[in-house]
Amino acid sequence: MKKLATIVLIALAFSLNACKGPEGPAGPQGLAGKDGKDGLNGKDGANAGFVYFDGFKTDLKCATCHTPDIDTTFFVAGKVKQWENSTHGNGTAWSEYSSGCAECHTTEAYQLKQAGKPVTNILNPTPPGCFACHKPHSTGDFSLRTTTPVALPASIVGVADATFDLGKGNLCASCHRPRTISPMPDPTKTGATDSLVVTNNRWYTHYGVQSQMLTGVGAFQFTTAATYTKTAAHSSGVIKTDGCVACHMENVSPITPGQAYGAQIGGHTMKMEFVAHGSTTPAQLLTTCKTCHTSITKFDYNGKQTAFQANMDTLKSLLVAKGWIDNDNGILATSAKPIVFKPAARAGILMNYMTLLHDGSNGVHNPAYMNDIVRASIVEARK
Ligand code: HEC
Numbered sequence: 001m002k003k004l005a006t007i008v009l010i011a012l013a014f015s016l017n018a019c020k021g022p023e024g025p026a027g028p029q030g031l032a033g034k035d036g037k038d039g040l041n042g043k044d045g046a047n048a049g050f051v052y053f054d055g056f057k058t059d060l061k062c063a064t065c066h067t068p069d070i071d072t073t074f075f076v077a078g079k080v081k082q083w084e085n086s087t088h089g090n091g092t093a094w095s096e097y098s099s100g101c102a103e104c105h106t107t108e109a110y111q112l113k114q115a116g117k118p119v120t121n122i123l124n125p126t127p128p129g130c131f132a133c134h135k136p137h138s139t140g141d142f143s144l145r146t147t148t149p150v151a152l153p154a155s156i157v158g159v160a161d162a163t164f165d166l167g168k169g170n171l172c173a174s175c176h177r178p179r180t181i182s183p184m185p186d187p188t189k190t191g192a193t194d195s196l197v198v199t200n201n202r203w204y205t206h207y208g209v210q211s212q213m214l215t216g217v218g219a220f221q222f223t224t225a226a227t228y229t230k231t232a233a234h235s236s237g238v239i240k241t242d243g244c245v246a247c248h249m250e251n252v253s254p255i256t257p258g259q260a261y262g263a264q265i266g267g268h269t270m271k272m273e274f275v276a277h278g279s280t281t282p283a284q285l286l287t288t289c290k291t292c293h294t295s296i297t298k299f300d301y302n303g304k305q306t307a308f309q310a311n312m313d314t315l316k317s318l319l320v321a322k323g324w325i326d327n328d329n330g331i332l333a334t335s336a337k338p339i340v341f342k343p344a345a346r347a348g349i350l351m352n353y354m355t356l357l358h359d360g361s362n363g364v365h366n367p368a369y370m371n372d373i374v375r376a377s378i379v380e381a382r383k
Pocket residue numbers: 060061062063064065066076080130136137139140141142
């Protein structure tokens with residue numbers, strides 16, 4: 001309609017001009033007109049090679065972050081070196097770029113996910129880097145992309161999903177969370193004829209189980225008499241506000257040359273220990289632990305890691321003897337040669353072993369819970 005009206009007006013102007021005499025010389029050029037309004041955003045391309053979600057902060061002062069000579073606020077160059085030495089920076093799992101995996105394994109898909117967009121295959125992937133956890137070109141600072149509480153799906157029949165809510169650690173749990181498994185084990189299926197059949201070697205809730213272990217959820221609890229306690233304190237105090245960040249990202253300054261410093265441990269390396277050149281005993285990051293355990297000298301506080309490790313060894317040998325796993329912790333199930341758990345609830349033994357193993361903290365994340373689970377699993381495995 002509008003277009004039609006304009007055409008009519010122009011035609012009218014021409015017809016009026018038609019009766020006038022010859023045109024005089026052109027006048028001086030007028031002032032430049034006002035800029036037009038931005039058009040609508042174009043449609044996103046099929047491959048999210050360049051993702052532009054958050055807007056570009058127009059008054060960014062580039063040198064605040066990009067010139068080590070001027071950057072006395074963020075020390076970006078130093079953080080880059082630390083990150084390069086982290087498993088985020090130097091691991092290889094960012095090769096998992098397909099749509100089902102990339103949201104936790106690549107920066108690009110993680111951005112899509114956090115922006116509420118569908119996750120695609122990522123054809124030019126990068127590992128979880130600065131622009132996964134921060135958006136400095138949009139915010140001008142290093143605030144965190146997300147601190148929203150994270151749902152932790154339960155993979156056990158009858159158990160509700162949990163919520164992880166430990167402040168800054170919610171960022172970590174947005175990737176370090178479990179995935180569901182199928183078929184799900186059921187603690188009430190203890191009858192002699194109940195069975196559960198596993199046909200593939202990845203029957204575990206994936207690797208990001210630290211969020212579950214830290215908060216004391218996710219393990220299979222047998223209906224038989226066993227105690228399942230939790231170290232609730234490991235979700236309190238500084239861990240309540242900072243979560244994983246409290247222990248893994250503590251800042252470390254150089255102590256003596258050759259000793260651990262910031263680029264090797266803590267900070268953006270997120271590493272908890274480091275073996276210095278010429279040393280055999282790892283330096284461990286204990287400063288945060290000491291705020292609660294004043295006398296602690298190693299992660300193996302009160303021998304709880306030694307106990308956990310010994311029990312894990314025992315459980316492993318039981319599972320190897322049953323033919324459920326091999327010596328490299330690989331699950332020995334294929335569709336041609338499945339594992340049949342009978343009664344079905346016994347599948348919980350294998351589920352627990354994989355979860356405790358993939359947590360990677362040797363019991364530290366939740367000493368009470370993890371030690372109780374491994375003990376209960378041994379009792380069941382011996383039946
Ligand atoms: C708040 C900090 C900050 C500010 C301000 C900032 N950047 Fe960055 N920029 C980063 C970080 C962090 C990276 C990634 C690490 C690196 O390459 O140093 C980065 C990377 C880049 C890259 C490389 C991108 C890539 O994919 O490798 C370019 C280009 C860039 N910035 C341009 C700019 C320009 C231009 C400005 C000013 C308009 C600017 N930045 C302002 C933090 C900042």
